[in-house]
Amino acid sequence: xxxxxxxxxxxxxxxxxxxxxxxxxxxxxxxxxxxxxxxxxxxxxxxxxxxxxxxxxxxxxxxxxxxxxxxxxxxxxxxxxxxxxxxxxxxxxxxxxxxxxxxxxxxxxxxxxxxxxxxxxxxxxxxxxxxxxxxxxxxxxxxxxxxxxxxxxxxxxxxxxxxxxxxxxxxxxxxxxxxxxxxxxxxxxxxxxxxxxxxxxxxxxxxxxxxxxxxxxxxxxxxxxxxxxxxxxxxxxxxxxxxxxxxxxxxxxxxxxxxxxxxxxxxxxxxxxxxxxxxxxxxxxxxxxxxxxxxxxxxxxxxxxxxxxxxxxxxxxxxxxxxxxxxxxxxxxxxxxxxxxxxxxxxxxxxxxxxxxxxxxxxxxxxxxxxxxxxxxxxxxxxxxxxxxxxxxxxxxxxxxxxxxxxxxxxxxxxxxxxxxxxxxxxxxxxxxxxxxxxxxxxxxxxxxxxxxxxxxxxxxxxxxxxxxxxxxxxxxxxxxxxx
Numbered sequence: 001x002x003x004x005x006x007x008x009x010x011x012x013x014x015x016x017x018x019x020x021x022x023x024x025x026x027x028x029x030x031x032x033x034x035x036x037x038x039x040x041x042x043x044x045x046x047x048x049x050x051x052x053x054x055x056x057x058x059x060x061x062x063x064x065x066x067x068x069x070x071x072x073x074x075x076x077x078x079x080x081x082x083x084x085x086x087x088x089x090x091x092x093x094x095x096x097x098x099x100x101x102x103x104x105x106x107x108x109x110x111x112x113x114x115x116x117x118x119x120x121x122x123x124x125x126x127x128x129x130x131x132x133x134x135x136x137x138x139x140x141x142x143x144x145x146x147x148x149x150x151x152x153x154x155x156x157x158x159x160x161x162x163x164x165x166x167x168x169x170x171x172x173x174x175x176x177x178x179x180x181x182x183x184x185x186x187x188x189x190x191x192x193x194x195x196x197x198x199x200x201x202x203x204x205x206x207x208x209x210x211x212x213x214x215x216x217x218x219x220x221x222x223x224x225x226x227x228x229x230x231x232x233x234x235x236x237x238x239x240x241x242x243x244x245x246x247x248x249x250x251x252x253x254x255x256x257x258x259x260x261x262x263x264x265x266x267x268x269x270x271x272x273x274x275x276x277x278x279x280x281x282x283x284x285x286x287x288x289x290x291x292x293x294x295x296x297x298x299x300x301x302x303x304x305x306x307x308x309x310x311x312x313x314x315x316x317x318x319x320x321x322x323x324x325x326x327x328x329x330x331x332x333x334x335x336x337x338x339x340x341x342x343x344x345x346x347x348x349x350x351x352x353x354x355x356x357x358x359x360x361x362x363x364x365x366x367x368x369x370x371x372x373x374x375x376x377x378x379x380x381x382x383x384x385x386x387x388x389x390x391x392x393x394x395x396x397x398x399x400x401x402x403x404x405x406x407x408x409x410x411x412x413x414x415x416x417x418x419x420x421x422x423x424x425x426x427x428x429x430x431x432x433x434x435x436x437x438x439x440x441x442x443x444x445x446x447x448x449x450x451x452x453x454x455x456x457x458x459x460x461x462x463x464x465x466x467x468x469x470x471x472x473x474x475x476x477x478x479x480x481x482x483x484x
Contacts, residue, residue, distance in 0.1 A: 004203040004241070006234040007211055008169055009161035012176065013154050014186040015127070015194035016059045022126050022153030023050030023093065030192050034132075034146040042151035044089035049280050052077075056153035057100070059185040060124050061286075061294050063155060064101030066183055066301060067119060072098040073286045077278040086129035086145060094125035094156075096275040106179075107303075108171040117172060118160040127152040149193075155186070161200065161211060166230040173197065173223050178302050182327045190221045199226055201233045203241070212237070213247035217254055217261055229254040233261050305330055313337075313347035322355045328370050329354070336376035341384060349383045357397070361404055373407040374400070382410040394467045395419045423470045425477065428461070431469065432477045435460035446482055454478055 021028060024041035040048040057075065064071055078096040101122040108115055132144040157176070163169050177188045177195060188195040197220045202212035215233060220226045233252070240247055252261040277283075300308070302324045309320040323333045333354055340346035354369075358379070362369060382399060385391045391399060391414055402413045414420060422428060435457050436443055445453035454475065461474045 001242070003206045004238050005206050006164055006230075007161045007202050007204065008163035008165075008230060009200040009214075010157075010159045010163070010169065010172065011198040011200070012157045012159075012173070013127075013196045013198075014157070014180060014188055016056045016124075016153035016155055017184060017186050018053055018055045018059065018153055020053060021151045022053045022056045022124070023151050026151070028152050030194075032148055034144070035148060037148045038150070043147055050093060050151075050278075052281060053153060056124060057286075058294050059153075059183075060100045060122055060155045061291060062183050062298060063157075063180055063185045064104060064122050065291075065295050066179060066298050067101075067104035067106055067122075069101035069104035069119070069122065071286070071291050072100055072102060073288075073291075074098060074283060075100065075286055076283040077281040078275045079278050080125075081274040081276075082272075084128055085143070086131050086147075087150070088129075088147070092126060092128065093151075093278055093281070095123035099123035106172065106175055108168060108175050110165075110167050110171050115168065117162050117168075120158045120160055122155050122157045125154050125156055126150070127154050161202070166227040166234075169199070169230055170223055170227050173226065175302075178326060182299060182301055184299075190223070193221060196221050197226055199230060199233075201230055201237070202247075203234055203237045213249050215247070215249070215261075216251045218251050218264060220254060225254060225256055228256070228259065229261060232259060236261065302327075302330075313343075313351070315347065315351055319348075319351040319355060322359075323351060326369075328368065332369050332372070332376045336380040336383075339377045339380040342387065345387055346380065346383050349386065350379065353379060353383065353400070357400055358404075373405075374403045375407075378403055378409055385410055385414065389421055389423055389470060390414065391419055391421050392462075392467060392469070392471055394462065394471075395421065398467070419468060421470050422465055422468045423473055425473065428465075428469055428474055428477050429481070431461045431464050432457070432474060432481055434464065436478070436481060443482065454482065457482075 015028070016022070018028060020026060021037075021042055024039050026037045026039050026042055029037065041050055061071055076095065076098070077093050079091040080094045080096070081091045083090050099121040102120075104119040104122070106117050106119060108117060127149050129145060129147040129150040132140070132146060134140055159172070163172060180186050181188050186194060190196070199217040199220055200214050201217065202214045204210065204212040215237065217229050217233060220229060237247055251264045253264045254261055306320045306324040309315050309323060310317065315323070322329070324330050333350060336350050336354075337343050337346060340350070358369070358372060358374060362372060382396060382403065385399075386393055386396050395414075398417075399410050399413045399419060402408050402417075403410055439457055439460055442453045442456045446457075457478050458471060458474050461469050461478070462471060
């Protein structure tokens with residue numbers, strides 16, 4: 001039986017993070033009343049002239065520089081002709097040739113193996129509007145048109161067809177999203193449609209150099225959906241060929257509820273768009289100084305930050321990976337460190353509390369760390385209270401619960417609930433002796449050579465002190481008493 005391999009290429013649209021649209025001053029705010037952010041330009045009124053948003057150009061170039069692209073200094077725009085009911089002027093202003101950015105790369109890691117993927121281009125273009133076919137659960141027998149999104153700036157990134165599995169596509173999109181969010185070039189919120197993806201899938205016999213018949217899956221807006229769609233489509237194509245059928249170059253839609261792709265239309269070729277130069281936007285050249293100013297604005301990117309976290313804070317690969325998984329988490333961690341009196345001592349405990357306690361509570365409520373009721377400064381204070389012996393690690397969890405529930409300060413919680421750790425040796429000796437007297441089995445096991453038995457005695461003392469005893473001091477006192 002013929003063995004097949006999958007080939008995948010991606011076209012990723014990311015909404016550029018600007019306050020106004022790419023060719024007019026209308027707001028890009030998400031969720032506004034339909035058609036409230038429109039003007040004569042983005043609604044394509046006769047005689048309206050587009051004016052290029054400089055910030056949008058900067059965002060595309062910054063992304064290109066961060067991904068190793070060549071920046072094309074000549075900036076030109078074209079009209080891409082087609083009829084969509086949500087594009088009143090029946091063409092889209094975009095960049096054909098040259099794009100702003102040519103030939104970049106991105107590194108992904110799947111199953112421990114790194115792979116470098118080539119990216120063909122990034123170009124700047126405007127978004128279309130949106131058709132509304134239902135309101136809430138009510139399906140309409142007509143369509144409504146919302147042009148708030150029309151002419152919002154997009155950067156379209158096109159990869160070479162070098163991805164070979166759904167897992168590689170997932171890794172690529174996750175890495176791309178993270179880098180672009182670090183740059184601040186796009187929020188990449190797939191829930192708000194600020195990152196969308198067209199997926200080109202084809203299969204070919206293993207060893208064949210020519211690509212197979214390409215099928216495009218349109219307008220994907222979740223990474224999990226993309227993984228499922230690629231997996232299904234690759235299998236569907238194999239079954240067609242194995243059964244003696246023939247694949248058709250077409251555009252398909254992903255039906256998430258049914259878990260299948262369905263044919264939408266036959267695929268147009270690029271020539272069908274009949275590009276021609278945009279007459280209202282004059283070509284211009286980007287000065288080298290402009291490009292270098294943008295290069296200087298590129299922040300530390302996730303891979304470099306992860307390497308630094310491991311080297312500078314002695315974190316594990318796992319901790320560093322989590323803390324740099326988004327710029328918001330990395331900023332939270334570094335802000336907390338900056339607020340710590342002893343950064344070296346606080347580095348590891350802070351990483352643990354963020355990745356376990358805080359992340360666990362946020363996940364349970366489906367919140368992001370930017371919505372955390374525990375500020376990075378207050379978490380730093382909590383760690384400081386643990387490190388200076390004011391509270392035990394066990395009590396710290398009680399304090400943290402209150403901080404999370406009430407946005408309270410740790411020192412206020414400790415004071416109000418009387419949770420200061422007991423480090424008075426005479427008081428702890430009394431509790432330790434009581435535990436020894438009441439737990440003869442553990443004492444016998446310890447004296448028989450099972451040193452781990454002391455753990456149950458420590459637990460007994462902690463219980464007696466309602467978790468306030470200094471556990472290290474308790475352990476020391478117990479060993480001294482047991483060895484007498």
